[in-house]
Amino acid sequence: MTIDPDMAEIAKVFFQESREGLDVMESGLLSLGATADGESINTIFRAAHSIKGGSATFGFGEVAAFTHGVETLLDEMRNGVRPVTAEAIQTLLQSCDCLREMIAATEAEQPLDQDRIATLNGDLKNILGERPHDAPVPVPTAAASIEAAANTEAAGWRIAFAPVADLLRLRNEPTRMFAELRRLGAFVARADVSRIPPLDALDPESCYLSWDIEITGQIPRPKLDEVFDWVDSGCRLEISSIGNSAAVESEQAGPPPEAQPGATQAAPPSQVERAPPASAPVQKASGDSGSIRVATEKLDNIINLVGELLITQSMLSGFADGIDPNELDRLRQGLSQLARNTRELQESVMQIRMLPISFAFNRFPRIVHDLSRKLSKKVELKLTGEGTELDKTVLEKISDPLVHLVRNALDHGLETPEQRTAAGKPETGTIELGAFHEGGNIIIEVRDDGAGLNKAKILRKARERGLVPMDQDLTDEQIDNLIFMPGFSTADQISDVSGRGVGMDVVRRNINDLGGHVQISSKEGRGSTIRIRLPLTLAILDGQLVRVGKEVYIISLLAIVETIQVERERVNTLAGRTEVFRLREEYLPVVKLCDQFGVEPDSRSAEDGLLVVVEADGKRVGVLVDDLLAQQQVVIKSLESNFKSVSGIAGATILGDGTVALIIDVPDLIRSAAKSGSGAVAAHAA
Amino acid sequence: MNTAKAAASADKSVNDTSEQYLTFMLAGEEYGVDILRVQEIKGWDKVTRIPHTADYVLGVINLRGAVVPILDLRRRFGLETIDFGPTTVVIVVRVGGGRDERTVGMVVDAVSEVYNVDAADTKPPPDVCGSVDTVFVKALATIEEKMLILLDIDRLIGNSIADELVAGAAAA
Numbered sequence: 051m052t053i054d055p056d057m058a059e060i061a062k063v064f065f066q067e068s069r070e071g072l073d074v075m076e077s078g079l080l081s082l083g084a085t086a087d088g089e090s091i092n093t094i095f096r097a098a099h100s101i102k103g104g105s106a107t108f109g110f111g112e113v114a115a116f117t118h119g120v121e122t123l124l125d126e127m128r129n130g131v132r133p134v135t136a137e138a139i140q141t142l143l144q145s146c147d148c149l150r151e152m153i154a155a156t157e158a159e160q161p162l163d164q165d166r167i168a169t170l171n172g173d174l175k176n177i178l179g180e181r182p183h184d185a186p187v188p189v190p191t192a193a194a195s196i197e198a199a200a201n202t203e204a205a206g207w208r209i210a211f212a213p214v215a216d217l218l219r220l221r222n223e224p225t226r227m228f229a230e231l232r233r234l235g236a237f238v239a240r241a242d243v244s245r246i247p248p249l250d251a252l253d254p255e256s257c258y259l260s261w262d263i264e265i266t267g268q269i270p271r272p273k274l275d276e277v278f279d280w281v282d283s284g285c286r287l288e289i290s291s292i293g294n295s296a297a298v299e300s301e302q303a304g305p306p307p308e309a310q311p312g313a314t315q316a317a318p319p320s321q322v323e324r325a326p327p328a329s330a331p332v333q334k335a336s337g338d339s340g341s342i343r344v345a346t347e348k349l350d351n352i353i354n355l356v357g358e359l360l361i362t363q364s365m366l367s368g369f370a371d372g373i374d375p376n377e378l379d380r381l382r383q384g385l386s387q388l389a390r391n392t393r394e395l396q397e398s399v400m401q402i403r404m405l406p407i408s409f410a411f412n413r414f415p416r417i418v419h420d421l422s423r424k425l426s427k428k429v430e431l432k433l434t435g436e437g438t439e440l441d442k443t444v445l446e447k448i449s450d451p452l453v454h455l456v457r458n459a460l461d462h463g464l465e466t467p468e469q470r471t472a473a474g475k476p477e478t479g480t481i482e483l484g485a486f487h488e489g490g491n492i493i494i495e496v497r498d499d500g501a502g503l504n505k506a507k508i509l510r511k512a513r514e515r516g517l518v519p520m521d522q523d524l525t526d527e528q529i530d531n532l533i534f535m536p537g538f539s540t541a542d543q544i545s546d547v548s549g550r551g552v553g554m555d556v557v558r559r560n561i562n563d564l565g566g567h568v569q570i571s572s573k574e575g576r577g578s579t580i581r582i583r584l585p586l587t588l589a590i591l592d593g594q595l596v597r598v599g600k601e602v603y604i605i606s607l608l609a610i611v612e613t614i615q616v617e618r619e620r621v622n623t624l625a626g627r628t629e630v631f632r633l634r635e636e637y638l639p640v641v642k643l644c645d646q647f648g649v650e651p652d653s654r655s656a657e658d659g660l661l662v663v664v665e666a667d668g669k670r671v672g673v674l675v676d677d678l679l680a681q682q683q684v685v686i687k688s689l690e691s692n693f694k695s696v697s698g699i700a701g702a703t704i705l706g707d708g709t710v711a712l713i714i715d716v717p718d719l720i721r722s723a724a725k726s727g728s729g730a731v732a733a734h735a736a
Numbered sequence: 737m738n739t740a741k742a743a744a745s746a747d748k749s750v751n752d753t754s755e756q757y758l759t760f761m762l763a764g765e766e767y768g769v770d771i772l773r774v775q776e777i778k779g780w781d782k783v784t785r786i787p788h789t790a791d792y793v794l795g796v797i798n799l800r801g802a803v804v805p806i807l808d809l810r811r812r813f814g815l816e817t818i819d820f821g822p823t824t825v826v827i828v829v830r831v832g833g834g835r836d837e838r839t840v841g842m843v844v845d846a847v848s849e850v851y852n853v854d855a856a857d858t859k860p861p862p863d864v865c866g867s868v869d870t871v872f873v874k875a876l877a878t879i880e881e882k883m884l885i886l887l888d889i890d891r892l893i894g895n896s897i898a899d900e901l902v903a904g905a906a907a908a
Contacts, residue, residue: 647787
């Protein structure tokens with residue numbers, strides 16, 4: 051069905067809620083595997099029930115019918131009639147997937163995957179068909195009852211509609227209902243104006259009218275219900291078919307529509323006894339309480355404003371140094387209070403964007419469950435630090451790389467139960483996914499107790515592919531981190547789970563794009579640990595201000611390893627052009643910002659300036675600047691919004707004096723340095 | 737801006753075909769931009785240079801929290817450059833629409849007038865039109881015996897930034 055534009059907004063909420071409901075069902079089902087208590091089945095049931103009710107309300111009959119099958123099975127499990135078997139859980143999980151697709155297809159107004167629905171419906175029926183010995187009378191499947199309802203048609207309907215006075219204030223609009231009715235068929239409406247008070251007592255926002263409507267045509271009853279779905283609370287609504295006066299159904303002061311069992315909406319008027327509505331206490335699926343939905347755009351707006359406030363405040367502080375000394379103290383006091391307030395305001399606004407990492411972690415029980423079945427491995431997944439919060443954007447972008455890492459750990463890391471027993475390890479492997487804060491960063495660790503990386507094999511492959519020169523010796527850590535090189539895979543066999551050799555490099559690139567680092571450490575036979583370090587937010591950056599000539603640039607503190615004064619004897623020239631600097635055992639290429647950005651510096655020779663050693667993608671270079679200025683938190687502004695992206699520049703910010711300073715894109719700078727360098731010394735691998 | 741809009745719409749009720757243009761001077765020629773695109777006019781101030789950009793991109797400024805690029809129209813049109821003087825101003829315009837809307841500043845020699853230009857008084861540009869590439873010229877208009885060059889600001893700024901992409905890529 052096509053959705054009325056006015057309804058589309060509400061339907062959107064339904065789609066969102068359904069997805070959340072499905073997540074609840076899925077996590078519930080996965081925890082059922084271990085313990086089958088009544089309350090967790092209840093939670094799953096309620097989620098399914100809400101989806102069914104909602105989809106019926108919006109006229110998504112197929113979704114409602116399918117959910118009904120799921121619900122029936124859950125109901126029997128809840129009542130203890132049906133045992134909770136692994137097979138049933140598997141079917142229910144697949145049904146969740148199928149429902150997710152159905153909802154997505156419905157939202158996109160695309161056709162549903164009928165084959166899959168039919169197959170799963172068959173599976174559900176099969177499970178339901180295996181009646182236990184003391185089975186009660188079979189519950190009719192919704193597919194049947196809804197079809198029955200849809201087929202019940204009459205020559206016409208008589209509708210008596212007497213809304214409450216609050217109708218308009220409740221944001222319902224009778225004209226919209228009439229417009230909807232007109233789409234169904236021709237009708238005659240008589241308005242009862244007897245309740246309209248004299249003009250001086252008339253409240254323009256109240257509804258005093260009631261209507262008597264006769265509509266003709268072969269209209270299915272659910273279509274009529276749909277029209278009046280949103281007004282039933284407190285209104286008198288009687289719908290009777292013309293020529294069938296016996297069946298009168300009235301709905302008075304009904305519960306709010308979303309809480310109504312779908313069966314009610316689908317009930318045909320002639321049906322004397324209604325299908326017994328599921329006896330579940332009607333409750334909203336318990337989600338995170340006290341949360342609101344806010345468009346990210348609005349939040350970003352506030353964040354920008356707060357950023358500006360911060361700028362104004364630091365501008366005022368700058369002024370304070372040059373005015374009347376008598377007034378100065380009070381002004382200083384006021385300013386320091388303003389500084390404190392803005393800082394606090396900024397922190398709390400930034401908090402709004404922060405979400406617990408459980409949003410990303412919640413997918414993993416399911417992924418691990420499915421994969422371990424497919425690979426016939428026994429795995430226990432441990433999640434820690436799910437409450438650790440990070441920025442929504444970072445969270446969204448880290449999900450896929452994490453999935454990749456966990457899959458890899460399961461596929462390549464963990465051994466089969468037989469191999470594990472042979473190695474004297476417990477049959478069940480462990481994958482640990484943990485998150486915690488560490489000094490303004492968030493650390494995510496993926497740890498497995500599997501076979502670990504085969505260092506000899508990795509080194510051999512890397513040499514075969516020319517990624518590492520034959521004569522170069524690498525430390526264990528360096529060898530492990532080779533797996534992040536592009537085009538590297540040690541898997542002998544390519545499975546459909548992982549091992550195509552695209553992946554780890556993509557994972558690293560994604561993480562670097564977020565301004566983070568990834569590292570792996572592993573012990574052969576004991577397992578591997580992958581450690582991801584990410585900034586908490588993308589909107590604010592801890593920056594080091596550096597000066598080159600008259601220009602000020604900002605380098606992210608996260609990228610800076612150290613800053614050193616340059617001694618002449620440690621700078622060497624390669625091929626007469628490229629300068630390298632010896633830092634302990636490494637030779638670092640020297641990148642002169644003045645040349646990169648075409649700025650006139652104080653001095654071109656390295657020993658007059660300072661060398662800021664920066665690292666990205668596991669490579670280090672020394673960036674030559676004239677001077678180091680302050681360290682401060684800066685609000686990142688995009689250059690693209692009014693201009694375009696510029697190579698070597700990650701963005702811009704506004705300093706306390708109101709001028710714009712550019713933020714250096716360290717990974718990009720290192721890449722272009724490697725390109726423009728002689729090639730003999732590409733940036734040294736760390 | 738709002739008053740400009742109001743004035744323009746009031747004017748429209750009188751004469752449907754007339755539009756208001758803000759005119760400015762550039763090397764002795766008078767150019768006009770649709771006044772509804774003009775956000776504000778401000779004095780010339782120091783900019784922050786951006787590396788790897790064409791010479792007509794002078795840099796970016798902070799416009800109440802937004803980072804706004806500043807283009808030098810003389811350089812853009814390949815005219816001789818002059819030192820910025822007291823009449824030098826930056827006309828801040830809004831180009832594109834929807835998600836692509838950009839705020840960009842243009843440095844010009846001086847602002848001149850606001851004219852009501854009737855569509856009947858405009859002529860399509862000839863193939864050769866002063867120093868300016870004719871694709872950026874919407875029309876020529878004659879007002880008080882003077883010639884106005886009405887600019888297609890969307891195309892001018894859009895192309896400038898798109899060319900920039902090419903120039904930037906070549907530089908990188």
